[in-house]
Amino acid sequence: MTVPPEELRTAAGFPPTTRERWRELALGVLHKSGIETGSPEEALSSTTYDGVTIAPLYDASDLPDDPGxxxxxxxxxxxxxxxxxxxxxxxxTADPEAVLADLENGVTSLWLALGPEDLPRALDDRIHLELISVTLDAGERTREAAEALFALAGRKGVAPTGNLGADALRDPETAADLARRCAEGFPGLRAVVVDGTPYHDAGGSDAEELGCSIAAGVAALRTLTGAGLTVDEAFGQLEFRYAATADQFLTVAKLRAARGLWARVAEVCGVTEGQAAGQRQHAVTSSAMMTARDPWVNMLRTTLACFAAGVAGADAVTVQPFDACLGLPDAFARRIARNTQSLLVEEAGVARVTDPAGGSWYVERLTDDLAGKAWEWFQEIERAGGMAAALDAGLVADRLADTWRRRSDNIAHRRDPITGVSEFPNLAERLPSRAQRPAAAGGVRYAQEFEALRDLADAQEVRPAVFLATIGPVAAHTARASFAANLFQAGGVATVTDPAVVSAPAVDPALIAEAFAASGARVACLCSSDRLYGEHAETVAAALRGAGAAKVWLAGKGDFAGVDANVHAGCDALDVLRTTFDDLEVAR
Structure with a gap:
């Protein structure tokens, strides 16, 4: 019988290599691509909104301290x-049939954004509270909702478990009262939610969400211990809520970093062991990343986010239905949301391995870097007097607004692409109709500016259109015509071509002008290669002007007589679209 080796050495059958050898090979490829640089790391790195550098290569030297x-x-x-x-x-909504369907098909706990009067209906006699936990989200009516849950559980003869959803920043008195009650008589029930998602939904970065949540958690600890709870009891009353996005690595790093940050707070407070020291996490798929247009793509976004949250070790995960931006989800959307989790847990086996990303040089470095940025932000909030004072002074709002401006600029230039919205839009899509939500969702959505233009275009009696004036053979104009069509359609503007022009064997400015006039469009965009632009752009632009073109764009770069402006990779797509609406006299 073969005796297994004591140590399994990965890549043992391959010749050894070094970072320096990788740098030589990478530089060779970059130089062949026309990128002159002495540092492949610098050329191939990117930076997050927190200033964390994402390197192209990691090795064992990048590992931080032992994560335990x-x-x-x-x-x-x-x-x-x-x-x-x-x-x-x-x-x-208080829909007992929907609640029962969820619980019978894989859901293990409920998050109820309901008033106290709706709880008995949502949790009717068919719901066994001893088998599930309930998290409340009643806002200003938290105390009433908590009393309603206590009364309902009392009638059923069970002790409620879950979280009462109190906000220690908004209503410290209610949070303290409910925390004392839970600590004294309900060991399976927590009173306070420290919600980081509002900071994410304001357009904030990952470290900003983390720093704000840790500061809010510390503020909650001060409230609860000031009301008479021990430090251990206060820690045991908190649950943290974070947004999970389709950027799976940043989500994994964020949730791992959050636990490390909170463990540091626990250590400083003298809580080093036991359940109270470990942060309890509820991950929710991001509202900001969801789209109203091409909403089915949200199924992919939420799958990635749920996978990342599970890999990161979240204690509870909520997947938002794909149609969340359109209104209340229907039964199909709720089914897809819960089955996303069931598939990842049961079929994909994501939950079989604890911390599967642990040990990854990239993930460990990213976790540590993100935690460092978040701790700096947390300390800045503390120096301002704590979370309440920082909110009142506008420190938090200003910081989040600055990040949102930078993010918005990247979205406008399509450096942060949104599939189905800013990239690959479908003007022929038929959106499902959904009932209106009882309360409007707060925060920003990354797709909102593009979708506002789509809505405006859809509302016109005749859809705004741009004529694509293709120049030369198909091989010469296809790439830029596709690029221009993608850009204009992202704002709901149709693009028109003429088969005779597209397939014309020779460039005929008169034919192009005739096709433009017949299209009914008032704006045109030249599409071809740089060489053919040099030969024909000015004559074709002049012909289009003669046919009544109010504006002539050119797909690509270069200045030519008769051409007003350019569309190209990296241009401000939103500015191009708004200008086009103005040129087409569509009121905004």
Whole structure:
């Protein structure tokens, strides 16, 4: 019988290599691509909104300090040693049939954004509270909703579990009262949610969401201990909520970093062991990343986000329905949301391995870098007097607004592409109709500016259109014609071509002008190669002017007589679209 080796050395069958050898090979490829640089790391790196550098290559030298073991301080690798996560579905209406369908088909807990009068209906006699946990989200009516849940659980003869959803910043008195009650008589029930998602939904970065949440958590601790709870009891009353996005690595790093940051707070407060020291996390797929247009793509976004949250070790995960931006989800959307989690847990086996990203040089470095940026922001908030003072002074709002401006600029220039909206839009899509939500969602959405233009274009009796004046053979104009069509359609502007012009064997400015006049469009865009632009752009532009063109764009770069402006990779697509609406006399 073969005796297995004591140590399995990965890549043992391959010749050894070095970072320096990689740099030589990378430089060779970059030089062949026309990129002159002495540093492949600098040329191939990118930077997050927090200023964290994403390098093209990581090795063992990038590893930070030992992150510990799952279930042990500093809890970076998870607050629990193993197992799956709590599949938590959100409900905004008291629909007992929907609640029952969720619980019978994979959901293990409920997140109820309901008033106290709606709880008995949502949790009717068919719902066994001893088998599930309930998280409340009643806003200003938190105390009333909590009393309603206590009364309902009392009538059913069970002790409620979950979270009462109190906000220690908005209503410290209610948070303290409910926390005392939970600590004294309900060991499976927490009172306070520290919600980081509003900072994310304001356009903030990952480190900003983390720093704000840690500062809000510390403020909650001060409130609860000031009301008489011990430090251990206060820690045990908090649950943190974070946004999970389609950027799976940043999501994994964010949730891991959050636990490490909170473990540091616990250590400073003298809580180093036990359940209270480990941060309890509820991950929710990001509202900001969701789109109203091409909403089915949201299924892919939320799958990535859910996968990342599970890999990161979140205790509970909520997947938003794909139609969340359109109104209340229907039964199909709720089914897809819960089955996304069931597939990842049961079929993909994501929950079988604890912290599967642990040990990855990239993930460990990203976790540590993100935690460092978040801690700096947390300390700045603390120096301002704590979270409440920082909010009142506008420090937090100003910081988030600055990040949102930078993010908006990247979205406008399509450096942060949004599939189905700013890239690859479908003007022929038929959106599903959904019932209106009981309360409007707050925060920003990354797609909102493009979708506002789409809505405006759809509202016109005749859809705004731009004529694509293709020049030369198909091989010469296809790439730029496709690029221009993609850009204009992102704002709901149709693009028109003429088969005779597209397939013309020779460039005929008169034919192009005739086709433009017949199209009914008032704006044209030249599409061809740089060489053919040099030969024909000015004559074709003149012909289009003679046919009544109010504006002539050119797909690509270069200045030519008769051409007003250019569309090209990296241009401000939103500015191009708004200018086009103005040129077409569409009121904005």
């Amino acid at each position: 073991l799952p279930g042990a301080a500093p809890y970076i690798r998870g607050s629990r040693p193993g197992g799956g996560w709590d599949v938590r579905q959100r409900h905004e």
